[in-house]
Amino acid sequence: MRRSNLGFVVAELVLKDFRVRYRNMSLGVFWSLLNPLTMMAILTFVFTKVLDNRIPYYPLYVLCGLIPYNFFTLSWVTGTVSISENSALVKRIPIQTALLPLVSVLSNTLHLAIQLLLVFALVLWYGLPVTWHYLWLPVIWILELLFIYGLALASSSLHVVIRDVRYVVESANLVLFWLVPIFYSFAMVPQQYKSLYEFNPLAALVLATQSVILGHRPPPPTLMWKMALVSAIFLLIGTFIFFRLRRRFYRYL
Template sequence: MTSSSPDSLLILRSLISKDFKVRYRNMSLGIFWSLVNPLVMMGVLTFCFTRILKNDQPYFPLFVLMGLLPFNFFTLAWASGANSVIENTALVKKVPFRRELLPISVVLANALHYVIQLVLLLLGVCFTVGVSTSWAWLPLVLLLQIVFVCGMALLFSALDVYFRDTRYIIESTNLVMFWLVPIFYSFENVAPQYAWIYELNPIAAVILLTRTILLDGVSPNPATLGKLAAVSVGALLVGGVVFRRIERNFTDYL
């Protein structure tokens, strides 16, 4: 929108590293916090669903982790991405640059954490279930999820400027999602009449695909993968277009 063309890649990199550094700067454990949280949750859920409620799912801790990690990435990146424009009001009002970079940088910073967590998960899988050639599919699933979350963050960060209620909608949705996404139970246990709830949910698809790839060690179901790809690209298009449409009036509302 200006005749000057700021180096978008440089800004994106700076924003990502800013997000990263700011989050852990004053903590002695630093980056380890992003590993501690899912591990604690894994421990608690494993305790509840193997000691209290009996469960015959093999490798239950890893099984839970394969649900938790994609879910955590989605909820954190979506919520903080949606906040990113409002949080940077000063920047948006004073500096001309591509504002899409704000939500996208937040999603990518979260994706970096997610990748570190996935590496840990892969180590766990490697020593228990074993390595499989199906792992080659994991980067694609990861990429599709990032694309989907970018779309959602773009859409909701733009809406958040107009309707500050957006963040509460997101919070509530994430709370509900924890139970409606197969994190601590298997999709196979879901009765057929409720299956559509899961089939419409891209995060459930990511979790299913991750488990197929890592736990079953087989190639993912092409239909599930195809649907995820379609929804992800669709979300990015819708998010991008909506963001573009209403971005020009951001400064009037901030």
């Protein structure tokens, strides 16, 4: 396939995902807002009425963690099964297989963009200032995209060969919910664990988003380099595993 057409294939596949997801729902895009809204309401109720906490703008705080977390878990799971579920393409058409996990991640990014509108709606509702530091948000998100793509490239390749990978990914996502500052704050994490905690790119993403939106300041530099480092490492690992396993796809699918 010629290089110049790669963008076209990716765009068409992402559009397909988007259309298929929303076409048959009478409420359409509203559904993708309902899930974070419900979770936000429940967490806010539990952690402000049942348990006590002093985090300001708690509903917005929860969304700043929940939306990146949802994006991450959905991208990772759909990315993991992207090659095995498209076996009809992989076995019959000379298409760049590495594009399939990328398409999954990008489809979820569209989804994410819609949900981020919810965050901005809340920012305006609370009358919080919108600062120049918002320009950091695209940078943070691009780093996160690279990280997830690397992760999905590795897990989707492994999933073709060993079909247990999907369940490992789903379990890891459950555990991860507690390792990201969604309903508690980073300040509560004991000092000796903080440095290590920041190496989790998902936690870093949430911390950076909170810092920009709620703290009105740029994300801390140490956080940024840790995120960049981990993203680069995972992209390399993903690429390596993909190229090692690619030759086996046809036989295993």
